[in-house]
Structures are given as structure tokens and as C-alpha cells.
Amino acid sequence: MVQVLLGAAGSLFGGGAAAGTAAAAGTVAGGTAATGLSLASILQGTATVLGVVSAVGAGNAEAQKLELEAADADREQPLETLQGIERRTSIKRAMADAIGAQDTAYAASGVDLSFGTAANARKDAYREADLSLTTATGTEMTRTSRLAERAAGYRSAAKKSRVMGWISGLGAGASQLASIKGRGSTNA
Known part of the structure; x- marks a missing residue:
């Protein structure tokens, strides 16, 4: 043949x-x-090599996808920082507007702003703004750390995918080589 x-x-x-x-x-x-080699053994060996290459390639493709996800999570961290700065600036602006409006109202009614109800209202506005700023900072830190954890998780999964591609490919290759060897020993 x-x-x-x-x-x-x-x-x-x-x-x-x-x-x-x-x-x-x-x-x-x-x-x-x-x-003891036959055309069927040669073809099976070729298919085995292609199967190993395919499994390794699939593992590498999955790893590359996960690494892109990690890079995307890394790029979101500075954006989250900018959004946190914007939130804190907005809170400070709202506090200044609220204190200005209170001071204007109290001054228009002839109340001294340095003590009493006007001073207490100002302290309450500062306290509320401080709480809001602390909450905004905590939210930003939490989101940024979650993005960093997500990126690390993607990188870890990418390494595992790459290794599993190799293990899968080599396992299939070893199984097929044993099958070819078994065929050769029965033909002899």
C-alpha cells in the first residue's frame, strides 16, 4: 500500500x-x-501531535483572554480614582453651597453667625460633609482594591489555563502514544 x-x-x-x-x-x-509501523499508526501519530498542539493552543487562547481581562481591570483603577476625586469635589461644593445658604439666611434675619443656632448649623454641615467625604473615600478604596483583586485573579486563572492546556495536551498525547505502541506490539 x-x-x-x-x-x-x-x-x-x-x-x-x-x-x-x-x-x-x-x-x-x-x-x-x-x-511494526503502519500508515494508520503514522496518521494516528500525526493526529496525536495535532491534538496536543490544539490543546496547548486552547489553553494559551484562554490565558490570553484572561490576561486581557486583567489589563482591563488595571485600566479601570485610575478611572475609579478620578471618579472618587469628582465625588469628593462635588460633596465639598455642596457643603460650601449649604453653608453659604445658611449663613445668608441667618445674616438676613439679623442673627450673629459666630454662636448659637447658626454656629451649630455650620458644625452640623461640616460633620455631614466630613461623613460623606469619608464614605466616598472608603467607597473609592474598596472599588480600587476590588479591581486590583480582580486583575490578580484573572492573571492567576490565565496561568492555570496555560498549564492546564499543556497538561491536557500531554495527557492526550501520552494516551495516544500508548495506543500506538499497543497496536505495534500486537502487530509484531
Whole structure:
């Protein structure tokens, strides 16, 4: 069978090469018979190699996807910091507007702003703004740390995917090689 295939392939490339190819085919056929290799074993071996490459490639593709997710989480951290600054600026602006409105109202009614109800209202406004600023800062820190943890998790999963691709590929390859070896020992 191998001689026929090699002879046909040789005739495609010229008549002079056909004689050499036929002689080589006889040698290959004798060599494969002596070692127990067959065309089916060669094809199975090729499929095994392709299966290993495919499993490793799938693991690498998954790892690359996860690494892109990690990079995206890393890029979101500065954005979260900017949003936190914006929230705190907005709180400070609202506090200044509220204190200004209170001071204007109390001054219009002729109340002294340095003590009493006006001073207490100002303290309450500062206390409320301080609480809001603390909450905004805590929220920003929590979100930023969650993004950092998410990025680290994606990177860890990417490493595992890459390793699992190799393990899967090598396991399938070893299984197929054992099958080929078993076929060769039964043919002998």
C-alpha cells in the first residue's frame, strides 16, 4: 500500500524520479514492516501531535483572554480614582453651597453667625460633609482594591489555563502514544 502511494506521488514529479521513489518505497515498506509501523499508526501519530498542539493552543487562547481581562481591570483603577476625586469635589461644593445658604439666611434675619443656632448649623454641615467625604473615600478604596483583586485573579486563572492546556495536551498525547505502541506490539 505504501509502495503504491509513494510510487504515485513520484510519478507526479517526473518519470526519472518514479524509479527512485519505487525503490525508496520498497525500503520504507520493509522498514515499516520491520518496526511494526503502519500508515494508520503514522496518521494516528500525526493526529496525536495535532491534538496536543490544539490543546496547548486552547489553553494559551484562554490565558490570553484572561490576561486581557486583567489589563482591563488595571485600566479601570485610575478611572475609579478620578471618579472618587469628582465625588469628593462635588460633596465639598455642596457643603460650601449649604453653608453659604445658611449663613445668608441667618445674616438676613439679623442673627450673629459666630454662636448659637447658626454656629451649630455650620458644625452640623461640616460633620455631614466630613461623613460623606469619608464614605466616598472608603467607597473609592474598596472599588480600587476590588479591581486590583480582580486583575490578580484573572492573571492567576490565565496561568492555570496555560498549564492546564499543556497538561491536557500531554495527557492526550501520552494516551495516544500508548495506543500506538499497543497496536505495534500486537502487530509484531
